[in-house]
Amino acid sequence: MNFRVLGPLVVQVGGIPVNPGSARQRAVLSTLLLTPGQPVTVEQLTEAVWPRNPPSDVMANLHSYVSNLRRLLEPNRPPRNRDTVLRREPNGYVLAVDADCIDSAHFERLLHEGRRLLQAGMHRQASLTLENGLALWRGCAYPEVSDYALGAQTASRFEELRLLALESLWDATLAEECDFSALAAELPALAVRFPTRERFSWLLMKALYRSGRRAEAIDAYHRTRRTLAEEYGVDPGFELQELFGTILRGDPIAECA
Incomplete structure (x- = not known):
């Protein structure tokens, strides 16, 4: 069995894609996938599937969705046999x-392994591992339960991990790349999309400076400084200021930072 939640829900059973059903049925399965192996109460499922104005026949609807999912996930289960994949327990439903x-979960493991390889100086292996992790993304995480508090929190957490993976990938790429001009052309889009995320600015400044575009690197710093001041009333952090000082002095940039 395989579940893809880094984008619209996709389910495979025995290596074959199956239709997870209606929007509310997908919300039931997505909610269970937020905490696999742990019980989810009827109240939690109700909040996730009907964030506003739940119907009067909630239990009947939930029973129907769960029954459909059981048939979907265990198509060969003999009649009257106990459900093993989607179980009803005293304190809720368990997937x-x-x-x-x-x-x-696969993405998170690849992220941790990629960062471990990066810290070990194995930049090419880190790049490949992080690229494989980022390739799993097809959109926002857990979109079927974006209006449910736990779903929104989980999606936000994974989006943060996705940005960390992007930053780590660029770190690894910059460490092994000889021609920085191509990188300096690609990084501005990320710096513009996330103007208050200092690591993207740090990477952009480093790529610009290493490709001989010192003035543009200085401009990138000042853009970030102004944005941080306007949005949060703070100055750039130590790492960004340290890199800015290095660029101003014209000193070489250390390979690791």
Whole structure:
């Protein structure tokens, strides 16, 4: 069994894609996938599936969705046999699947491994690992439960991890790249999209400086400084200021930072 939640929900059973059903049925499954192996109460499912104005026949609807999902996930289960994948327990419903079959967990493992390789100076291997992790993304995480508090919190957490993976990938790429001009052409889009994320600015400044575009690197610093002052009333952090000082002095940039 395989579940993809880094984008619209995709389900595979026995390597074959299956239709997870209606929007509310997908919301039920997505809610269970937020905490696989742990019980989810009827109240939690109700809040996730009907964030506003739940119907009077909530239990009947939930029972129908759960029954459909059981048939979907265990198509060969003999009649009257106990459900093993989607179980009803005293304190709620449990989706008894290993986190390894969910792409979000796979992405998180690849991110941690990529950062470990980066810290070990294995830049090419780090780049490949992080690229494989980022390739799992097809959109926002857990979009079927974006109006549910836990769903929104989980999606926000994974978006933060996605940005960390992008930063780590560029770190690894800059460490192994000889021609920085191509990188300096691609990084501005990220710096513009996330103007208060200092690491993207740091990477852009480094790429510009190493490609011989010192004045543009200085301009990039001042843009970030102004944005941080306007948005949050703060100055850039130590790392960004340190890199700015290095560029102003015309000193070489250390390979690791």
